[in-house]
Amino acid sequence: MAVSAEIPVVVRVQRADFDAAAETAALTARNRQIGAIVTFTGLCRDEGGSLAALELEHYPGMAEAEIRRICEAAVERFSLQGIAAIHRFGRMEPGENIVLVIAAAPHRHAAFDGASFVMDYLKTSAPFWKKEHRADGSESGWVDAKDADDRAREKWQR
Amino acid sequence: MAVSAEIPVVVRVQRADFDAAAETAALTARNRQIGAIVTFTGLCRDEGGSLAALELEHYPGMAEAEIRRICEAAVERFSLQGIAAIHRFGRMEPGENIVLVIAAAPHRHAAFDGASFVMDYLKTSAPFWKKEHRADGSESGWVDAKDADDRAREKWQR
Amino acid sequence: MTRLVYFAWVRERIGREEEELELPGHVKTAADLLKHLKTLGEEYEVALEHENVIRVAIDQEHVEHGESIEGAREIALFPPMTGG
């Protein structure tokens, strides 16, 4: 058994797009204990054509630190064999990637739970804020936080 | 809103490996309603070095039909915007891919549930059987079905 | 004639992948079929010994043992599935 210190935890906050396949390969190559990999990709929707772009603001330094805390908690709780979380900032148009989470584990439920846990905490705890730019040029606005996201996180605290 | 008939459902049973990135791109390109993509990849573990290879037998025709029934149920239940399930057969060595599921949806919980549902049903209902070939050359044997897999499926029936 | 197909250890124990059989008139359900096959030889007795674990599909759809096999073109017998 690998000890926790040997489990890869990859955290990045970047303007550039990411390559899910390359990140998955880098995280999981050569570990023959991995039987399940779950990847989550979050994308910018067009909201029925009303959205021109999202602008993602973040708190440099804290964003990375908070995502790392969440990822390390996930490794511990679900005995993951690897975790990666990459979050973009800046301007994103519909169809563009926003966030990538990869969880690897011996069995599928741990991998699903690990990726889902990281997303639920990331949504409510990682210091990122979305501003919407509307397609019709009307005033843009900050996205409101959702109660449903708080409830999704609280589910893990029961 | 796209109607159900327009939602892509990709099902394949094949000897060859698959390319998760290419399958994801093909499934989700140009649909700007998709905000979340969850992919599950199942791999052959080495079971602590004891396993040389798995041999996957399947029931041609029924395997595809059963996976398609599961995928269509997932699209309906979780309002998915796309689903793909590709299952390999034949001989696989540790580290090799066995199965790929991709679920796309407007929001993350539907995508996570869709992929997880398909895997839980696929495990217990799709006609595939695994035979283990041991690294020490000792007698190979058929993998036993797990009660835990039945319970995982039953969770969706409550 | 009804086409029977076998998979995994059911196939290995019976010793063939498929066969065509003329079934007697009293064989009406999947359970009747399992009982009938066990009269055909030791290989069937061994393969189908624990009837309750044997899964049955009629024309490529899962059925319970109580299901009628009337009109079935292809009946498959196999152990619990272990894919994924």
Added chain:
Amino acid sequence: MTRLVYFAWVRERIGREEEELELPGHVKTAADLLKHLKTLGEEYEVALEHENVIRVAIDQEHVEHGESIEGAREIALFPPMTGG
């Protein structure tokens, strides 16, 4: 001097990204800080009007409003997060 940083609509309403402030001795907690800032001008009053929704981080870790700010090098104020 304590470094304050602001994000999203808190930043927009206050009209700056960061500043260094000398805090009076009676400002001991994050809640005290919010009350103090609201005495510094209308832009702070507007930005921090609904105190309960303002999130606070001390040296890049989330804290409750009751938390002491003693020894803090950097205090961040921002709205509920909407990443992911």
